[in-house]
Amino acid sequence: MIQISHEEAQSGSVEAITNLANYKLSLAPDSLFYVPDFVTKDEEASLLGRVYAAPKPRWTCLSNRRLQNWGGLPHPKGMVSEPLPDWLERLIDRVAGLGLFSGRPNHVLVNEYLPRQGIMPHHDGSLYEPTVATVSLGSHTLLDFYSPVPADSGSEAGSASLASRYIGSAVLQPRSLVLVTGLMYTRYMHGIAERCSDRLVVAGGGGESPSLFNWPQLDGCSVAADADLTLDRGTRVSLTIRRVPKVALGLSKLLMKR
């Protein structure tokens, strides 16, 4: 069993990120950033407390995960925005400070995955600015990336071709932040396989894995491996932070303008 555990995150403070370029994953074909321990263990517990304190109707149950939508429903005509709760605004402050978004993020999807749950490969789409910042809580997962379906592939482009389109993964450790932008957002698709454990494919003898984009970053962790190189998944909550550029005026704002 491989165990990837970070040195104890200090409870009160995290290292300030002064240069995001230091966190760019050079093994990925385009812009992918990975920041381990973006939140502390205390912050993780507090964020999980807030997620699970949300009223039941906040949750939408899907077949392979459940989610909470915060900030409004993105729509081609503009999102009627709703105020975000303070606990999300504080997290957004920190993400906005990284300077990757053109303005302040205004939308958060919270996903909860039990072991054996995931999300099919997809694009996040054009209603959002093409950058997503994801904080992982509670458990690791493997975020897999795929080349898009070739335009001329017709109906053959089913799951059989998925393996051939796979380009690599990032291990998302609990408390980490991953930033997907550039072609990694617009061109490549991403998904999470429905598995209860992840086998980390370590190619070659040198502890390198070309298919794990953040393998060198994991090196900084204490890694103990035996034969099976498997990470068991627990319940993972992801906070996916985005910016919806087109915002429609809500009813109250429209009335105020009269």
Ligand SMILES: O=C(O)CCC(=O)C(=O)O
């Ligand atoms: O949970 C994640 O890290 C990915 C979620 C995702 O791809 C999405 O909400 O669009």
Ligand SMILES: [Fe+2]
């Ligand atoms: Fe997505």
